[in-house]
Amino acid sequence: VQLVESGGGVVRPGRSLRLSCAASGFTFTSFDMHWARQAPGKGLEWLAVISFDGSPKYYADSVKGRFTISRDNSKNTLYLQLNSLRFEDTGVYYCAKDDYYGDYIGIDHWGQGTLVTVSS
Amino acid sequence: IQMTQSPSSLSASVGDRVTISCRASQAIRNNLAWFQQLPGKAPKSLIYAALSVQSWVPSRFSGGQSGTHFTLTISGLQPEDFATYYCQQYFDYPYTFGQGTTLEL
Numbered sequence: 001v002q003l004v005e006s007g008g009g010v011v012r013p014g015r016s017l018r019l020s021c022a023a024s025g026f027t028f029t030s031f032d033m034h035w036a037r038q039a040p041g042k043g044l045e046w047l048a049v050i051s052f053d054g055s056p057k058y059y060a061d062s063v064k065g066r067f068t069i070s071r072d073n074s075k076n077t078l079y080l081q082l083n084s085l086r087f088e089d090t091g092v093y094y095c096a097k098d099d100y101y102g103d104y105i106g107i108d109h110w111g112q113g114t115l116v117t118v119s120s
Numbered sequence: 121i122q123m124t125q126s127p128s129s130l131s132a133s134v135g136d137r138v139t140i141s142c143r144a145s146q147a148i149r150n151n152l153a154w155f156q157q158l159p160g161k162a163p164k165s166l167i168y169a170a171l172s173v174q175s176w177v178p179s180r181f182s183g184g185q186s187g188t189h190f191t192l193t194i195s196g197l198q199p200e201d202f203a204t205y206y207c208q209q210y211f212d213y214p215y216t217f218g219q220g221t222t223l224e225l
Contacts, residue, residue, distance in 0.1 A: 034215075044155075044163065044206055046215040058213040067182060098210075105168040106153045106210035112162050 001025045001109040008114030011085055021078040021095030021111055028076040029053075032096045034107060035069060035080045037116075039091040047093075048080065070112050085118045092116075121145055121211050132223060139193045140221045142207035144188040151211035154183060154192045157220075158203045166205075167192065194213030199225075 007019040021033070035047040048059045048069040057069050068081040078095050092113040099108040122145035123165040132138050142152070149221050154167040165174050170190055180198070184191040194201055207218040 023132065044157075044208075044217045046208070046217065049215075052208040060214045101168075101172075103169065104210070105172075106151070106208070106215075107155075108165045108168070108174070110162040110164070 001033055001097065003097065003109060003111030004104070005093065005095055005114035006020070008093065008116045010117045010119055012120055013085060013087060013118055015085055017082045017085065017116060019080040019082065019095075019116070021080075021116055023078065023095075024050045026040070026088045026097065031072045031099065033071060034096045034098065035067075035071075035078075035093060036096060036110075037089075037093045038113075050078070060079045064102045082116070085116075087118050090116060090118045121212060121216050122150060123207055123209055123216050124137045125207055125221050127221060128219065129222045129224060131225070133225070134197055134198045134199060137193065138223065140192045140205055140207075140223075142190045142192070142218050144190070144209055144211075147188060148211035150185060151209055152183075152185070152190045152209060153202045154181075155206045155208065156201075156203050157206065162212060163206065164192040191217055194223075196222075 002024045004022045034049045050057045050069045066084045070079045094113045095111045096107045097109050124143045126141045149168040152170045155163040157163045161191045166177050170185040171183045180195045182193045204222045206220050
Protein backbone atom coordinates (compact mmCIF):
# COMPACT_ATOMS: atom_id res chain seq x y z
CA VAL A 1 0.00 0.00 0.00
CA GLN A 2 1.29 3.43 -0.92
CA LEU A 3 -0.48 6.73 -0.41
CA VAL A 4 1.29 9.88 -1.61
CA GLU A 5 -0.18 13.29 -0.85
CA SER A 6 0.66 16.44 -2.78
CA GLY A 7 -0.64 19.95 -3.30
CA GLY A 8 0.25 21.53 0.03
CA GLY A 9 1.88 24.93 0.29
CA VAL A 10 1.56 28.45 1.62
CA VAL A 11 -1.76 30.18 0.97
CA ARG A 12 -3.39 33.39 2.15
CA PRO A 13 -6.51 33.37 4.33
CA GLY A 14 -9.71 33.13 2.32
CA ARG A 15 -8.02 31.45 -0.62
CA SER A 16 -8.35 27.87 -1.88
CA LEU A 17 -6.13 24.84 -2.33
CA ARG A 18 -6.64 21.33 -3.70
CA LEU A 19 -4.81 18.39 -2.19
CA SER A 20 -4.29 15.10 -4.01
CA CYS A 21 -3.51 11.61 -2.78
CA ALA A 22 -2.18 9.09 -5.29
CA ALA A 23 -2.93 5.51 -4.26
CA SER A 24 -1.18 2.32 -5.34
CA GLY A 25 -0.59 -1.23 -4.17
CA PHE A 26 -4.23 -2.04 -3.49
CA THR A 27 -7.58 -2.03 -5.28
CA PHE A 28 -8.48 1.65 -4.83
CA THR A 29 -12.04 1.17 -6.03
CA SER A 30 -12.83 -1.24 -3.19
CA PHE A 31 -12.12 0.98 -0.19
CA ASP A 32 -13.46 4.08 1.50
CA MET A 33 -10.87 6.83 1.82
CA HIS A 34 -10.30 9.47 4.52
CA TRP A 35 -8.57 12.79 5.14
CA ALA A 36 -7.23 13.82 8.53
CA ARG A 37 -4.97 16.64 9.67
CA GLN A 38 -2.62 17.63 12.45
CA ALA A 39 -1.99 21.22 13.47
CA PRO A 40 1.58 22.01 14.55
CA GLY A 41 2.27 20.43 17.93
CA LYS A 42 -1.32 19.20 18.24
CA GLY A 43 -3.19 15.91 17.95
CA LEU A 44 -4.89 14.21 15.05
CA GLU A 45 -8.21 15.48 13.70
CA TRP A 46 -10.37 13.39 11.36
CA LEU A 47 -11.81 15.53 8.54
CA ALA A 48 -13.77 13.56 5.95
CA VAL A 49 -14.54 10.21 4.36
CA ILE A 50 -15.76 9.19 0.92
CA SER A 51 -17.28 5.85 0.06
CA PHE A 52 -15.52 3.53 -2.39
CA ASP A 53 -17.90 4.57 -5.18
CA GLY A 54 -18.00 8.28 -4.38
CA SER A 55 -21.11 8.47 -2.24
CA PRO A 56 -21.86 8.99 0.57
CA LYS A 57 -19.45 11.51 2.08
CA TYR A 58 -19.18 12.66 5.68
CA TYR A 59 -17.35 15.62 7.20
CA ALA A 60 -16.19 16.95 10.54
CA ASP A 61 -18.19 19.96 11.67
CA SER A 62 -15.02 22.09 11.61
CA VAL A 63 -14.74 21.80 7.80
CA LYS A 64 -18.29 21.10 6.66
CA GLY A 65 -19.29 23.55 3.92
CA ARG A 66 -15.68 24.65 3.28
CA PHE A 67 -13.88 21.43 2.36
CA THR A 68 -14.97 18.89 -0.25
CA ILE A 69 -13.71 15.34 -0.56
CA SER A 70 -13.81 13.61 -3.94
CA ARG A 71 -12.14 10.78 -5.81
CA ASP A 72 -11.33 9.73 -9.36
CA ASN A 73 -11.35 5.95 -9.44
CA SER A 74 -10.01 5.94 -13.02
CA LYS A 75 -6.86 7.68 -11.73
CA ASN A 76 -6.63 5.99 -8.31
CA THR A 77 -6.59 9.45 -6.77
CA LEU A 78 -8.29 11.05 -3.78
CA TYR A 79 -8.79 14.80 -3.48
CA LEU A 80 -9.58 17.38 -0.84
CA GLN A 81 -10.69 20.84 -1.99
CA LEU A 82 -9.99 23.41 0.72
CA ASN A 83 -11.95 26.68 0.36
CA SER A 84 -12.18 29.80 2.53
CA LEU A 85 -9.00 28.84 4.31
CA ARG A 86 -8.37 30.11 7.84
CA PHE A 87 -5.21 30.42 9.93
CA GLU A 88 -6.40 27.48 12.03
CA ASP A 89 -6.41 25.22 8.94
CA THR A 90 -2.61 25.20 9.04
CA GLY A 91 -1.20 21.72 9.51
CA VAL A 92 -0.14 18.45 7.94
CA TYR A 93 -2.92 16.81 5.93
CA TYR A 94 -2.96 13.01 5.66
CA CYS A 95 -4.94 10.72 3.44
CA ALA A 96 -5.77 7.24 4.71
CA LYS A 97 -7.53 4.09 3.61
CA ASP A 98 -9.65 1.74 5.62
CA ASP A 99 -10.15 -1.99 5.37
CA TYR A 100 -12.27 -4.99 6.14
CA TYR A 101 -10.99 -8.18 7.75
CA GLY A 102 -14.40 -9.78 7.47
CA ASP A 103 -15.73 -6.94 9.58
CA TYR A 104 -14.93 -3.27 9.07
CA ILE A 105 -11.73 -2.35 10.93
CA GLY A 106 -11.39 1.37 10.26
CA ILE A 107 -8.23 3.08 9.00
CA ASP A 108 -5.23 0.80 8.43
CA HIS A 109 -2.79 2.79 6.26
CA TRP A 110 -1.76 6.44 6.11
CA GLY A 111 0.11 8.61 3.64
CA GLN A 112 3.17 10.62 4.65
CA GLY A 113 1.24 13.92 4.70
CA THR A 114 1.41 17.29 2.96
CA LEU A 115 1.87 20.59 4.79
CA VAL A 116 -0.63 23.42 4.37
CA THR A 117 0.32 26.79 5.80
CA VAL A 118 -2.27 29.56 5.89
CA SER A 119 -0.45 32.85 6.31
CA SER A 120 -0.88 36.47 5.31
CA ILE B 121 -18.45 11.00 20.48
CA GLN B 122 -15.69 12.25 22.78
CA MET B 123 -12.60 10.15 23.41
CA THR B 124 -10.66 10.90 26.59
CA GLN B 125 -7.12 9.57 26.85
CA SER B 126 -4.98 9.40 29.94
CA PRO B 127 -2.34 10.17 30.86
CA SER B 128 -1.33 12.91 28.43
CA SER B 129 2.31 11.97 28.98
CA LEU B 130 4.07 9.07 30.60
CA SER B 131 7.71 8.53 31.56
CA ALA B 132 9.05 5.01 31.41
CA SER B 133 12.22 2.98 30.86
CA VAL B 134 13.23 0.29 28.43
CA GLY B 135 11.78 -3.01 29.60
CA ASP B 136 8.85 -1.46 31.51
CA ARG B 137 5.21 -2.44 31.09
CA VAL B 138 2.93 0.55 30.46
CA THR B 139 -0.80 0.98 29.98
CA ILE B 140 -2.58 3.87 28.27
CA SER B 141 -6.26 4.47 28.86
CA CYS B 142 -8.99 5.72 26.52
CA ARG B 143 -12.61 6.25 27.49
CA ALA B 144 -15.52 6.85 25.12
CA SER B 145 -18.35 9.22 26.03
CA GLN B 146 -20.91 6.65 24.85
CA ALA B 147 -21.06 3.03 23.81
CA ILE B 148 -19.01 2.32 20.68
CA ARG B 149 -19.04 -1.50 20.84
CA ASN B 150 -15.51 -2.59 19.94
CA ASN B 151 -15.02 0.00 17.19
CA LEU B 152 -11.79 1.36 18.62
CA ALA B 153 -8.34 1.65 17.03
CA TRP B 154 -4.93 2.60 18.38
CA PHE B 155 -2.26 4.41 16.36
CA GLN B 156 1.39 5.14 17.02
CA GLN B 157 3.07 8.30 15.75
CA LEU B 158 6.79 8.86 15.83
CA PRO B 159 8.00 12.50 15.70
CA GLY B 160 7.69 13.92 12.20
CA LYS B 161 6.13 10.73 10.84
CA ALA B 162 2.70 9.58 9.76
CA PRO B 163 0.53 7.61 12.16
CA LYS B 164 0.77 3.83 12.05
CA SER B 165 -2.05 1.42 12.83
CA LEU B 166 -1.42 -0.83 15.84
CA ILE B 167 -4.76 -2.21 17.06
CA TYR B 168 -8.24 -2.52 15.54
CA ALA B 169 -11.50 -3.81 16.94
CA ALA B 170 -10.20 -2.90 20.41
CA LEU B 171 -8.24 -6.15 20.84
CA SER B 172 -6.84 -7.22 17.46
CA VAL B 173 -3.19 -6.51 16.72
CA GLN B 174 -2.18 -5.65 13.16
CA SER B 175 0.03 -8.25 11.50
CA TRP B 176 3.01 -5.87 11.33
CA VAL B 177 2.93 -5.02 15.02
CA PRO B 178 5.13 -6.80 17.62
CA SER B 179 3.37 -9.07 20.09
CA ARG B 180 4.35 -6.85 23.03
CA PHE B 181 1.44 -4.56 22.05
CA SER B 182 -2.03 -5.56 23.24
CA GLY B 183 -5.45 -3.98 23.53
CA GLY B 184 -8.15 -4.31 26.15
CA GLN B 185 -11.78 -3.32 26.63
CA SER B 186 -14.24 -3.07 29.47
CA GLY B 187 -17.44 -1.40 28.33
CA THR B 188 -16.48 2.08 27.16
CA HIS B 189 -13.02 1.89 28.72
CA PHE B 190 -10.18 0.81 26.43
CA THR B 191 -6.51 0.20 27.09
CA LEU B 192 -3.29 -0.14 25.14
CA THR B 193 -0.58 -2.09 26.92
CA ILE B 194 3.05 -2.37 25.88
CA SER B 195 4.88 -5.17 27.68
CA GLY B 196 8.65 -4.81 27.65
CA LEU B 197 9.20 -1.35 26.20
CA GLN B 198 11.75 -1.07 23.41
CA PRO B 199 13.59 2.13 22.40
CA GLU B 200 11.50 2.41 19.21
CA ASP B 201 8.26 2.48 21.25
CA PHE B 202 8.84 5.97 22.62
CA ALA B 203 6.26 7.86 20.60
CA THR B 204 2.79 9.39 20.82
CA TYR B 205 -0.22 7.09 20.88
CA TYR B 206 -3.78 7.92 19.85
CA CYS B 207 -7.04 6.07 20.23
CA GLN B 208 -9.83 6.60 17.69
CA GLN B 209 -13.45 5.53 17.58
CA TYR B 210 -14.90 4.42 14.25
CA PHE B 211 -18.37 3.57 15.54
CA ASP B 212 -19.96 6.68 14.06
CA TYR B 213 -19.11 9.74 11.98
CA PRO B 214 -17.43 12.04 12.64
CA TYR B 215 -14.65 9.72 13.71
CA THR B 216 -12.86 11.15 16.74
CA PHE B 217 -9.40 10.75 18.24
CA GLY B 218 -8.23 10.95 21.80
CA GLN B 219 -5.88 13.85 22.55
CA GLY B 220 -2.83 11.57 22.52
CA THR B 221 -0.40 10.12 25.06
CA THR B 222 3.30 10.83 24.69
CA LEU B 223 5.52 8.07 25.99
CA GLU B 224 8.85 9.51 27.09
CA LEU B 225 12.10 7.88 28.09
